[in-house]
Amino acid sequence: MSDDCLNEVRSINFSDLIANGNTASIHLIDHKVYKIFNKNLPSDEAIREARKQRYAYASGLRVPQVFDVVEMNGQQCIVMEHIQGRTLGELAFEEMNQMESYLRTSVGVQQQIHLVKADFIDPMLFKLQRQIESADFLNHIQKEALVKRLSDLSGESQLCHGDFHFYNLISSNNEIVILDWIDASAGNPAADVYRSYLLYTQVSDQIAELYLNLYCETSSIPRDEIIEWAPVIAGARLSEHVQSESPERLLEIVNRFC
Template sequence: MLLDNKIGQGKTAEIFDIGDNRVVKLFYKTIPLQWAEHEWQINRTLCQEGFPVAKVYDLMEHEGRKGIIYERIVGEPLLQRVVRNPWKVRRIGRMMAELHLQIHRKTDCDLPLIKDDLSQRILHTDLLDDDIKGLLLDFLRELPSESVLCHGDFHPDNIILSKDKVFIIDWMTATKGSSCADVARTALLLNLAELPADIPAILKVLMKFMRSQIRHAYMKRYIQLTDCSITDIQQWEAPVAAARLVERLSISERQAIIRLIERKRSYMEKITASKS
């Protein structure tokens, strides 16, 4: 297979147009084989169950790299829509909430539980001492357990708008668990995720403002549509943030997450003490 028409790339893979309305997501050699197989299986099952995902075809290999063949989606990431229409940020936030709620339902997909996934990530970070890790894990065990589909990385760049449909991409981190945990992860990304270093300072200020507006509208709308409260979401902030520390983050974002966890320490201690 000739791969000479690259149309995109991300942290884990490059995207190539191979014609016939199909693309290959070709993972870098550093990405474990099981990651590609896991993503392929998730997308295949979710597509069959009617979730808003791209059609998935085959697994393939090219020069020692694993790839997944998907249908090509003609559209734009929601992030581009935000940049082009900054006056619509609140409407976009509400749309995100409505779309997120659509995926928070039962699935037969074989996925890890979100509590187990968060626990493993917390255990593997080198940026927290054993005492705070123990507190986070004890607190996590006290949080509500559900079994709905959670995306794990739901943000504007993983939402693709086509002419008549909306698609959600990048399901590698999907789990089953509490919808409030998934919402907390999205809120965290909209609040603390580092913007690209090459963006001019004035544009960074504008984008941070737009993200805050999206975040506010997104959470307000999600709460309106469900029976969860702001407290239900915020109680997941510390373990969700701690789990993010295993990812490749800037120094400033790591520091912001550690400060967030410290602010939540006394609350977590109070909750775990009351349950012991």
């Protein structure tokens, strides 16, 4: 089936729920995963994520295969391959003495993503500008400064995951599978790395610094080039209204640089 439309399929049994997130619930039915999106999201959310995930899959990255995009109980849904395994985040926090090893593995996967040219994926610069302009916590002057800074940064067209951390990586049968592609875009890998760094700082500054050092050690991107994205990425994240994130913390980053 094409991913350009949604077909109504049978009602889902919500006892099949295996996970629940901010934007979707995950169900396991007949050995397939059904990702059902919340009703308040844009009507093309599932289609856009499926298109990006299929692009990543066609590029040779190990991601769950998308089988269909459908409507269930009046909600948009992606039907995809079920990956059995555990996240690298779960494994890392069970074996804290192996944290560096798990982070090193995740960095290798992220660098594989960044090798992919993504000329047919939504540009990161447009996405970040939309987020900045819609962030309620930013005033007009801050938004103008961030958009100006964004325009001065390098706009590459490499594939960037947009929400890369080791809880979006599943270890399965001696391979690492990459989940959650809705935030993927074509852009500068340095911005993608800072986004990951920012997410890790929510958990631990020590883990965040270890991650960033490992990425810089094994790539040609210097630390300064990554950190210069700090105010833009922090400002854009303010539009997401994530309960676990502190707006004050993000605003402090924005004000420190702008």
